[in-house]
Amino acid sequence: MTVTEAPRDAALEAAAAPSPSAPPTGLAAVVGSGDPRTIGKLFVGTSLLFLIASAVVGSLVGIEQYDTAGTEIFGADTTLRMFTLQATGLLFLGVLPLLVGLATAIVPLQVGAATVAFPRASAAAYWVWLVSSGLVLASYAIDGGPFGTEPEAVSLYIAGLIAVLVALAVATVSVVTTVATLRAPGMSLRRTPLFSWSMLVGGSVWLLTLPVLAGVLLVTYLDLRYGEQFLGGSGGVWNRVAWTLWQPTLYVVAVPALGIIADIVPVFARRRHQRHRSAMFLIGLAAALGFGAWAQLGATIDGSDAPAVWINEAPWQAVGFLAVVPVLGLLGLWTGTLGRGKVKLGTPLILAGMGGLLVFLGVAAGAATVIGELDLSGTTWMTGQTTLVLLGTLVVALGGVAFWAPKLYGKLLPDVLSRLGGTLVFLGALVAGIALAVAGALSQSRLVTGGATAVDSGDLDTVETLNLVSGIGLGVAALGLVVAALAMAKRRSGDGPGDDPWDGHTLEWATSSPPAVGHFATLPAITSEAPVYDARHAAAASKTEASA
Amino acid sequence: MATTAVTTDLEVFSEAPPAPPARPRVLLIGTALAAGSASMVIFALIGLYAKMRHDVLADGEVWMPEEGNVQLTPGSMAMVTLLLSLLTVAWIVQALRNDDRGHALMAFGVTLLLGAAYINGAAYGWQQLGLGVTSSPQALLIYTITGLHVAMVGIGLLFLAVMGFRAVGGQLTGRAAEGVSAAALYWFVTVGVYATVWYTITITK
Numbered sequence: 001m002t003v004t005e006a007p008r009d010a011a012l013e014a015a016a017a018p019s020p021s022a023p024p025t026g027l028a029a030v031v032g033s034g035d036p037r038t039i040g041k042l043f044v045g046t047s048l049l050f051l052i053a054s055a056v057v058g059s060l061v062g063i064e065q066y067d068t069a070g071t072e073i074f075g076a077d078t079t080l081r082m083f084t085l086q087a088t089g090l091l092f093l094g095v096l097p098l099l100v101g102l103a104t105a106i107v108p109l110q111v112g113a114a115t116v117a118f119p120r121a122s123a124a125a126y127w128v129w130l131v132s133s134g135l136v137l138a139s140y141a142i143d144g145g146p147f148g149t150e151p152e153a154v155s156l157y158i159a160g161l162i163a164v165l166v167a168l169a170v171a172t173v174s175v176v177t178t179v180a181t182l183r184a185p186g187m188s189l190r191r192t193p194l195f196s197w198s199m200l201v202g203g204s205v206w207l208l209t210l211p212v213l214a215g216v217l218l219v220t221y222l223d224l225r226y227g228e229q230f231l232g233g234s235g236g237v238w239n240r241v242a243w244t245l246w247q248p249t250l251y252v253v254a255v256p257a258l259g260i261i262a263d264i265v266p267v268f269a270r271r272r273h274q275r276h277r278s279a280m281f282l283i284g285l286a287a288a289l290g291f292g293a294w295a296q297l298g299a300t301i302d303g304s305d306a307p308a309v310w311i312n313e314a315p316w317q318a319v320g321f322l323a324v325v326p327v328l329g330l331l332g333l334w335t336g337t338l339g340r341g342k343v344k345l346g347t348p349l350i351l352a353g354m355g356g357l358l359v360f361l362g363v364a365a366g367a368a369t370v371i372g373e374l375d376l377s378g379t380t381w382m383t384g385q386t387t388l389v390l391l392g393t394l395v396v397a398l399g400g401v402a403f404w405a406p407k408l409y410g411k412l413l414p415d416v417l418s419r420l421g422g423t424l425v426f427l428g429a430l431v432a433g434i435a436l437a438v439a440g441a442l443s444q445s446r447l448v449t450g451g452a453t454a455v456d457s458g459d460l461d462t463v464e465t466l467n468l469v470s471g472i473g474l475g476v477a478a479l480g481l482v483v484a485a486l487a488m489a490k491r492r493s494g495d496g497p498g499d500d501p502w503d504g505h506t507l508e509w510a511t512s513s514p515p516a517v518g519h520f521a522t523l524p525a526i527t528s529e530a531p532v533y534d535a536r537h538a539a540a541a542s543k544t545e546a547s548a
Numbered sequence: 549m550a551t552t553a554v555t556t557d558l559e560v561f562s563e564a565p566p567a568p569p570a571r572p573r574v575l576l577i578g579t580a581l582a583a584g585s586a587s588m589v590i591f592a593l594i595g596l597y598a599k600m601r602h603d604v605l606a607d608g609e610v611w612m613p614e615e616g617n618v619q620l621t622p623g624s625m626a627m628v629t630l631l632l633s634l635l636t637v638a639w640i641v642q643a644l645r646n647d648d649r650g651h652a653l654m655a656f657g658v659t660l661l662l663g664a665a666y667i668n669g670a671a672y673g674w675q676q677l678g679l680g681v682t683s684s685p686q687a688l689l690i691y692t693i694t695g696l697h698v699a700m701v702g703i704g705l706l707f708l709a710v711m712g713f714r715a716v717g718g719q720l721t722g723r724a725a726e727g728v729s730a731a732a733l734y735w736f737v738t739v740g741v742y743a744t745v746w747y748t749i750t751i752t753k
Contacts, residue, residue, distance in 0.1 A: 117574045173581045181572035207585040215592035219692050223685070230685040293592065 031127075034119035036104050037514065039126050041408055043101020043171075044401060046130060047094050048485050051394065054089030055428075055478035057082050062432070062471020066464050077147060080447065084146040084238050085137075087245055087386070091253065092164050093133045095390050096206075098397050099256045100168060101126075103175045103199045106404050109508035110193040112184025112526070114518045117177035121170050129167035135160030146238035151224065154234045158221040161241070165214045169207055176203040184507065186526030190277060193506040193529065195400070197280055198259025201287035205252045209244070212293035216240050243296035245386045247366040248319045252290025254359050254389050257396035258283050258330055261352040264403050265334045266530070267502050268349040269341025274333050276529045282333075286326040289319050312370075312377055320370030327363045331356070346502065347415050351399030351422040358392025358429055365437055374441075381440025384433045384470075391429030391477060398422045398484050406497040406513035409488070417487035424480025432473030439466040505530035579730035583737040590696050590741050594748050597689045601752075612753055613686060617678045623750030626669040630701075630739045633662040637708070637732045644715050644728055656712045659735075663705040670698050690749055697738075697745050704738045707731040 024032055033039065061082050064073045074082055108116050116122050136157055139145055144153025179192065179200040192200070220240050223231045232239060243249060262283070266273040273279060295316050334356075343349075365385040369376045376382070399422065405413045440446070443454040444463050455463050500509040509532045511520050524535045601611045612618065636659040643652035673694070679687035711727035 117578055169585050170582075173578055173585065176581055177574060177578040180577045181574045204581070207581055208588050211585045211588035212592035215589035215696075216596065218589070218696075219593055219596065219689065222682075222692060223688055226682040227688045228682070228685065230688075293588075 034115075034123045035517075036108055036116045036119060036122060037408065039119075039122050040101045040103075040105025042126050043097050043104060043129075044408070045485075045488070046133075047097040047101060048481060048488070050089050050093035050133065051095070051098070052478055052481045052485065054086050054094055055474050055481060057089065058086040058432075059471045059473075059475035059478055061086060062467050062469075062474055064471075065467035066471070077149070080147045081140060081145045083447070084241075085140050088136065088145075088161070088241070090390055091245060092161065092168070093136065095253060095393055095397070096168055097129060097171075098394070099199075099253075100171045100175065102260075102397060102400050102404070103195070103203070103256065104171060105408055106400075106508060107175050107178050107196045107199055108182065109407055109511065109515060109519055110196045110506050111179055111182060111187060112507045112520060112523050113178055113182035114520070116174045117182060118174040122174040125167045125171035125174070129164055129171070132160045132163035132167060136164060146234065146241065148234055151234065154237060155221055155225050158217050158224070158237060162214050162217050162221070165210045165217075169210045169214075172203045172206050172210075175199050176207065184520075184523050184526055186531075187507075190280070191526060191529045191531075192280075194262035194273070194276070194279055194283065195256065195259035198256045198262070198283050198287075201284045202252055202255030202259070202290070205255070205287045205291050208291060209249060209252060209293050213241065213244055216296075239297040243292065245390075246295070246382055247292065247369065247385070248290050248295060248316075248323065249292035250290075250386060250389050251323050251363065251366075252287055252292070254362075254393045255283060255287045255290060257355060257359060257393040258286060258327070260396050260400040260403075261334065261356050262330065263506065264348045264352045264399060265337050266341070267403075267504050268344050268346050269338045270344060270503065271337060271341035272505070272530055272533065274337040274340070279330060279333055282326040282329045286323070286330075289323050289326070292319070295319075312372065317370040317372075320366050323363050324367050327360050331360060347413070347418045347422075348399045348403035348502075350419060351402060351426075352396055354422065354426040355392045355394070355396030355399060358388050358395060358426065358433070360392075361430075361433070362386075362388030362392055365433075375443075376440055378446055379440030380436045380444045380446055383446050384435070384437030384440060387429060387436060387470075387474075388433035391425060391433070395422055395426050395429070398425065401484075401488065403502070404508070405488075405491070406499075406501055407508055407511075407515060409491055410496055410514035411491035412497045412501060413487045414490055417483055417490065421480045421482075421484030421487055424483060425477045426480075428473045428475070428477030428480055430473070432470040432477065435466040435470040435473060439463045439470070442466075500532070503536065505533040507531060510535075573726055575726050575730045576733060579734050580737075583734045586700060587737055587741045590693060590700070590745065593689065593693045593696070594744055597693065598748060600685065600689070611686065613679060613684050615678045616684075616686065617676060618690070618750060618753045619673065619676050620750060622669050622673040622676065623746055626666050626673070627742065627746045627750075629662050629666045629669060630742050633659050633666075634736065634739055636662060637735045640708075640712060641728055641732050644725060649716050652712070652716055656708070656716070659708060660705060663701055666701055667698055670694055693745055693749065697742055700738050700741065704731070704735045707734055 030038060030042070060073055061079060064079050064082075073079075104116055104122055108114070136145075139148070139153045139157035139160060142153040142156075143150040144155075145157045146154070148154040148157070176199065179196045183189075183192065189197075217240060220231045220237060223229055224233060224237070229236070231237075262273060262279050362385050365381065365388060368374060369382060369385065398418070401408065402413050402418045402422075405411060439462075442459045442463050443456070444467075445454055497513055499511065499513050501513075502509070506529075507520075507523070507526070508515075510524055524531050528534055604611045636655050639655035640652055640659065643649075643655055674691065677687070677690065679690070681691045682688060708728075708731040711731040715725065715728050
């Protein structure tokens, strides 16, 4: 276990030591790399591909539901499976690994560490995640996944998803440990950059949540393959997974997005983050409220329809309302920071703003969900809410990639392509999320096949049109993701962006772009949460004094 | 001559750079997170077990199948065994801190023995249970929960053995000592998790 440690001294020594053989290049350098930047880029790039596929599938499902009576593209059973594929892909193959990848690359830089706490574990996590994601997709190809008719293939889906969860948990342990133990001298927890803080608190809650799903899936696997299928067999698998896409668990996925926005806003406001400690508290509160493993569908001993555990009960309702508080509080702080600063309208800020708006709409929709009189629980209102929160998080993450591109790729991303990609994802998510939510308000059930049975006949045409609109929205989002991927692949030509193209505030901007092995030759004195901002202002002040 | 030599040594030390700051407890914190995460797998299944048992009892039915026989003695003996192992693990850590390899080796041996005894006890409990693994949902849950815990104990024994042998083998550096502390922490969590398993399955059945 100790061989996976690589504190700063060890990494610097390793970099300085003569290499007995030539360092690997090409594919060997990628496959064998324990460099957090390489692992992070692999996570980001691969998850983006899965996200494109997921959005395309979601688009086709929406278009399929244009005619709720007939089936044109997939067929009834396959539509249901494709719905689960889209949701699984969006969360476990897309948004979560994207955030983990970004954190793996950026968090060590932010806290002044030479690398992540367990670089080899992070690398192993990526490859396990990649192979397991392939297994999950392969299971769908052979008639598996939830609602699949081939038991072996359904089992493959469960086994693959368990491995995905283990991989994500291992990568998260590495990131959280980095923040907890490898912060530079002088960087107390209160001075931790907000993205790193959000990974510390959000990642900790992920580590309490992902294993719950893994455990439940394990017993579902055993029950499906060898038992009496008291957990509902193939059709019951989705009931074991779906709670991760609902509030409150849904919110903890968005916690790192809050941290990304909180790091971008002050840089583009050209002033310190207003009330940094309050922001830390609010992000921590959002993470605490996002622990939702207690709110999932129950199971019965005879395999009959399982009642929900605590869903629609008082704690669930309380969390639905309370979750608005940290998001609103943070919005207030960001508005104050921007209002008092000299705003520079860069691509990262625009994307962070659009993503933040989607997350806020999603959280607000969640507050409406818990109002029993509205009767929205169990309808596509919740699917719309999921779309808003997850795609909002995705847009913020794209903003984060644009922001930290100099550290990730050594180049800035092309502004036009980045903005276009993010804007398309934003618009697509907004349209799809609202269309699904309105269809839910018209009583369309959350599961696609037969979902329209509760809809009034007079509203059926409207619901079908809304389904089509949601499909088109997700199609636009898929297009936006393609454009965003192109932006990352193309990057900006010409000389490098310099070490600090945005006039950043936190430690990652005190090193080269891209960072060298070991990240930092020397570190500035850390006396606040914005050491680079401090150093810049101190230098400017002394320059003014000297000239006076 | 001797005085001169001592003076020279002191001069050397006075010119030496200051000691590096204490190494961050990376492995200890990483282990704590991993152990907490692993515990949640079992806690999730215990939650499922407790919820289903509660629902069945609320319907006025009997939870455990007629042929099922969760014996109190093997489960409680396993609990006692693991509680004893807490002492021996603390003994390992203390002995290594005192650079007392003889006691550390003895404590390792006893801990490994207690771990093996626990696994033996769990196997005996399965044998006495009287239910096939897939004969009922209750059996499936019991075997999955206890099986996962045996796996957790196995990993703990492996972890302790690797870190312990490294430490006893002479690598009594700060990092190796931290490794043993990390393994001990994992073991403590494992025992804590078993206390929950024992109460849920052995005591309340």
